[in-house]
Amino acid sequence: MRANQSHETIPPYPFGAYEDGINILMLGDVVGPSGVKAVESLLPTLRQAWHVDFVSANAENADGLGVTPDSARRLLAAGVDVLTGGNHTFRNHKYRDFLLKEHRALRPMNIAAPTAPGRGYGVYSTGKGKIGVINLSGKTFMDAFDNPFAAVELALADMGRSMPIVVDFHAEATGEKKALLYHLEGRVSLVVGTHTHVQTADETIVGQTGYISDLGMCGVQNSIIGMNPEPIVSHYRTGLPPAFIPARGKAAVQGVLARINPHTGACTGIKRINISEIQEATG
Ligand SMILES: [Fe+2]
Ligand SMILES: [Fe+2]
Numbered sequence: 001m002r003a004n005q006s007h008e009t010i011p012p013y014p015f016g017a018y019e020d021g022i023n024i025l026m027l028g029d030v031v032g033p034s035g036v037k038a039v040e041s042l043l044p045t046l047r048q049a050w051h052v053d054f055v056s057a058n059a060e061n062a063d064g065l066g067v068t069p070d071s072a073r074r075l076l077a078a079g080v081d082v083l084t085g086g087n088h089t090f091r092n093h094k095y096r097d098f099l100l101k102e103h104r105a106l107r108p109m110n111i112a113a114p115t116a117p118g119r120g121y122g123v124y125s126t127g128k129g130k131i132g133v134i135n136l137s138g139k140t141f142m143d144a145f146d147n148p149f150a151a152v153e154l155a156l157a158d159m160g161r162s163m164p165i166v167v168d169f170h171a172e173a174t175g176e177k178k179a180l181l182y183h184l185e186g187r188v189s190l191v192v193g194t195h196t197h198v199q200t201a202d203e204t205i206v207g208q209t210g211y212i213s214d215l216g217m218c219g220v221q222n223s224i225i226g227m228n229p230e231p232i233v234s235h236y237r238t239g240l241p242p243a244f245i246p247a248r249g250k251a252a253v254q255g256v257l258a259r260i261n262p263h264t265g266a267c268t269g270i271k272r273i274n275i276s277e278i279q280e281a282t283g
Contacts, residue, residue, distance in 0.1 A: 009278070010042070013050050014257050014271035022128045022262050023050065024166060025273070026192050027057035027255035028199065029086070031219030031226030032246020036062055036071050038253050038278040039218050043079040046275075050257060053126040056133060057218065057255075058168060058194040059083040059105070061226060064246045066091030069098040076104060081124055084135040086170035086195055087142055090116065108137035108170055110151035112144050121155040123163065128262050130163040134188075136180070138171025138195075149183055156187065164265040166190040166258075174200070174213045181211045189260045189267050197225035199254045203270045210267030216254030221276065223247035252276040 025046070030039055039057065046052065057080045062071035065088050072083055072095070085107035090096060099105050099118030109120015121134040134155045136148040148169065159165060165188040171177050177193040184191055186207040192215050193200070199216025219226035224233075228245040235242035252274060259269040 009275065010045055010049055011275065014273070015259060015269055018051055019259070021268060022053045022126060022131065022164060022260040024131070024190065024258045024260060025050070025052045025055045025255060026166065026168070026190070026215055026258070027055065027080070027253065028215030028217045029058045029061045029194055029197050029219070029226070030075060031061040031197065031217050032064055032248070034246065034248050034251040035217065035219035035226065036074055038251035039075060039080070040078040042253050042275060042278060047079050052257070053128055054124070054131055055080050056082045056084055056166070056168060058086060058170065058215070060086040060088040060170070061197075061217075061219070061246075063092065064227070065244050067095055068092055069094050072098060072102070072105060081126075082106060082122065082133050084133070084168040084170070084194070086137060087144070106133065106135040106168075108135050108145060108148075109155060110136055110146040110148045112146050120151070121159065123159060132159045132163050132165035134165060134167045136167060136169050136171075138169065138173060138176045140171065140173040140176045142172055148180065152180070152184065161187075161265075164189040164260045164262065167192070169193050170195045172196065177213050178211075181206060181209060185209050189265045190258050190270075192256060199272065199274060201272065203256060203272050205267050205270060208264070208266035210256070210258045210270040212256050212270065212272065215256060216252075216274065218253045218255075219251050220247035220249050221252050222249065250277045253278065
């Protein structure tokens, strides 16, 4: 079963003329089977057409609330270089083992549980040199996480300043996300938000650091943040616990494409990506 994705639906290269640099595609939370399929159908072509050197995707919702190793492997096989995580990452027990074995799978480094498996940052290779990726969670309206502002200092000290570094900040509050941008301004190449599943229109470059409050999601837009509306509406109407069932159908792929100077780590361009209406085939 394959999604009906044709090359005509891929927008032109967002930066216009190609200039040398590291092109990093960061994708928002991949939600459910339709989100996974949309990434699978689009990413191989997108990587080539847009000169993409490195891809991250937040995988915490690839199976709804949580992610299975199978879905994670599919995203990696589709061309994702590193999977980030969030507050739902530990819901699937099998993924805990996966985090121990797969260095391309991260989870927020500041999770409070001292015995949590996996790692929160890593160094990866691109065709244009190494890149560091840090995965953090916010504390505002988020349970179970330690101070991300303190945690990120440990990661930066460990990785040094010899490579571009990008941060997936999985957080609810835009104020907290913006605060991390100014905390890290000039010290990292990108700070991007995930978790809300709603793409913001505030992409910018502050100093030499690219930023967006939320990448959005790779999932069905006709939904409640990627989930079937009915059980959630019922939850709000009745007060009974909600059921979270990933919506199926046409899915969008959302995130940013950023251009990084490999020598200085400066972000020289950031473009919001929203490729919508990727039809999931039936049968
Ligand atoms: Fe999410
Ligand atoms: Fe989340």
